[in-house]
Amino acid sequence: MSEKKRVLIVDDDPSIREFVSAVLSMDYETMEADDGMAAWQTVRTWKPDLVITDLMMPRMHGYELCSRLKGPEGPAGVKVLVVSAKPFETDKAHAYAAGADGYITKPFSVDELRAKSSEMLTPGAASAAAAHPPQAKGSAIHSSELPAPAPAPAQAGALPVYVRFWGTRGSCPIAGAQNAVYGGNTACVEVRVGGTLIIIDCGSGLRELGGALLRECAGKPIEGHIFVGHTHWDHIQGFPFFVPFYSPKNTFNVYSVHGANGSLRKIFNESMAKDYFPVPLANLGSRLSFVELEGPVDLGVARITFHHLNHPGPCIGFRIEAQGRTIVYVSDHEDFCKLSGDSESARRQDAAVTEFSRGSDLLIREAQYTEEEYKTRKGWGHSTFDDAVKSAAELKAPRLALFHHDPDHNDAALDAQVDYCRAKLKELGAATECFGARDGQRIDL
Ligand SMILES: [Zn+2]
Ligand SMILES: [Zn+2]
Incomplete structure (x- = not known):
């Protein structure tokens, strides 16, 4: 009826x-x-x-x-x-x-x-x-299988964990003596858990990481897990220049969410189309799997979860829990309340990002703009220094790495902003140790 x-x-x-x-x-x-x-x-x-x-x-x-x-x-x-x-x-x-x-x-x-x-x-x-006709019908969907977890180490907590920044710049790589301290490569962070290699984002810093891995492994096979927050240029432009991709001895899994208009593999495949690069994705020699995230990834020695961020297009942050230590990576994110106004739903979305970031030993947080700069960049999907400080203070994060530096901020400007953030944290009563992430910097956790 x-x-x-x-x-x-x-x-x-x-x-x-x-x-x-x-x-x-x-x-x-x-x-x-x-x-x-x-x-x-x-x-x-x-x-x-x-x-x-x-x-x-x-x-x-x-x-x-x-x-x-x-x-x-x-x-x-x-x-x-x-x-x-x-x-x-x-x-x-x-x-x-x-x-x-x-x-x-x-x-x-x-x-x-x-x-x-x-x-x-x-x-x-x-x-x-x-008025808004659908332009493209759904493309074929295929979600790759998650790889089988590696065996857990006999002695949990025994493995050393470190983070190394290979690219800390946002938007566009830069050069010049005035940027020599913080560096000019775009987003790429290595996390090493014992012998397990985890990479977050494939900005231009990935190229140098590739060279370092080849030197370290000296002909031995390289295996790695690459997590991509989103596929804007500054997070993928190092991909074709990662030399370990060209050897059949090596194995890599690339993880992110399904694209807005097709598979993750399709995005990388198109980024290497012959108009842009001479070697097609299919010709890379290494074993390369694209894994579309549907939940946590358990690598045995580390567990990686993700959370959606507020940035144009699909964009996710990562939380890596390994050997009793936690690293949180929140980059390319504009606070919901700051962008859309204070509402119950925006507050809940912000609270969800906060919850996701809680309990870190190292919080890697985007801080691209000053409040003054933000006025003309609202709606670009990025955070300010104040946003990063507020988040770290709220979370009582022991360590805050300011990340995704604006290409217009040279060393002197970044030094001044680090001082500003430290003073702000003090004002807020937070014991957070704050620093501006630098290309090449290693942090043992
Ligand atoms: Zn970015
Ligand atoms: Zn972006």
């Missing part, structure tokens, strides 16, 4: 699900799912007419859910409304390209939600969605 249309509400924040469900359940039959993967499983048996989905979720993000829903295996005629705390135009464009029919930004009003839902579920209202 019920002719009610079906709405599936997908969000990892239970209060958002409850709220949307409460608003829409009078007019529609509603169902909830707490991430993209759960939603995709639900869709197979419960055919929704409308899926209202968040973007930043564990296991499967909203862009991927969107392309699956609009792909050959998705339910015919389903509409997708994205509801996200991310206000960036890039995310809207990615969402529409993945097949979304609408996009609203959190926080949103009851009226806005009801109006958008009804517009999408009313026959003939397709013209509203046509």
Whole structure:
């Protein structure tokens, strides 16, 4: 007898699900799912007419859910409304390209939600969605298998852990004597746990790490786990210049989330297309696997988890727990409240980033701008020195590495900012040891 249309509400924040469900359940039959993967499983048996989905979720993000829903295996005629705390135009464009029919930004009003839902579920209202026609249908999805965990060490805690910065610059590599102290290579951080090699981001610093590994291993096979926060140039431009990729003796796994418009492998493959680089990805000699993250990665000696950050396009931070020590890497992130205003949902998103970062021995935190610079760079997806300090103080982090230095900040400017941050931390009563990360710097934990 019920002719009610079906709405599936997908969000990892239970209060958002409850709220949307409460608003829409009078007019529609509603169902909830707490991430993209759960939603995709639900869709197979419960055919929704409308899926209202968040973007930043564990296991499967909203862009991927969107392309699956609009792909050959998705339910015919389903509409997708994205509801996200991310206000960036890039995310809207990615969402529409993945097949979304609408996009609203959190926080949103009851009226806005009801109006958008009804517009999408009313026959003939397709013209509203046509203002943003989906441009690309879902691409083929394949998630690689997570590698089998390596055997745990006999004596946990016995292995030494260190971090070495190979690239600490954001946005663009730089050179010059005025930058000799902090260095000019873009984001690349090595974490070594005993003999296990973990690399975070593939900025131009990766090239020098490659050279150091070849010297260290002297012809012996190299195996490594490479975690990529996001695929903007400054985080991948060192990739083709990592010489260990060219030897069949070596093995690497590259981990990140599925791209907004296709697989992780596709992004790297396209970045090495012949217009940009002479050697195609397929010709790299080493064994190279691309692993799309759906949850924690257990390497036996270390466990790596991720959390979505507020930056244009999919972007994640990492938490590495190894041998009783914890390293947190939060780079390319703009605080939600700072960008979108103080609202309950923005506060919850900020609190989630804080929780993710809690209990670190070393907090590597982006600090690209001064507050003055931020005024004209709001909405670029980056943090300020004050944001990094606030976060470290709130977390009582013992060590804060300021990271992702702006290309316009030379050594003198960075030294002044480190002094500023130390004074601020003192003012806040925090015992945090603060420093500006430098290319080549090693920290034993
Ligand atoms: Zn960056
Ligand atoms: Zn970026």
